[in-house]
Amino acid sequence: MIKFENHLGSIEISQDYFANLVGHAASECFGVAGMVESTASQGLRYILKKDEAQDKGVKVRTVAGGLVIDLHIAVTYGVNIAAIVKSIVNKVRYTVEEATGLQVAKVNVFVDDMKQ
Structure with missing residues (x-):
């Protein structure tokens, strides 16, 4: 659970x-070939269930009242990685802030794989 306190409660x-929201937003960006498991438990769950979970490669945590989002992605070969990462950061930040009203402090994107 991600918990925040404000003047209303x-x-x-x-x-x-959060993981499904962020995973869906990131995987829709141009040049993203897929998400990569970020933890051993995600990898084990993927092996056992044999399906593509939306939270694959996503970790969300709170730090000093803001959200910190870690994304592990695979990109398509031949595309500009810097442009892809900038697009993902902007889209994920906008999607989370619009859907929840919570402030995103940081979005970390890790390019772990490249696919053709």
Whole structure:
């Protein structure tokens, strides 16, 4: 659970909701070939279930009242990686802030693989 306190009370949003929201936004960006497992538990779940989970490669945590999002992606060979990363950061930040109203402090994008 991600929990925030404000003047109206307490806000609790599940980790799965954020991971699915962020994973969907990132995978829609041009040049993203897919998401890569970021933890051993995600890799094991993928092997056992044999399906593509939206939270694959996504980690969301709170730091000093803001959200920090880590994304592990695979990119398409031959595209400008810097442009892809900038696009992902902007889209993920906008999507999360519009859907939840919570401030995104940082989006870290890790390019772990390149596919053709």
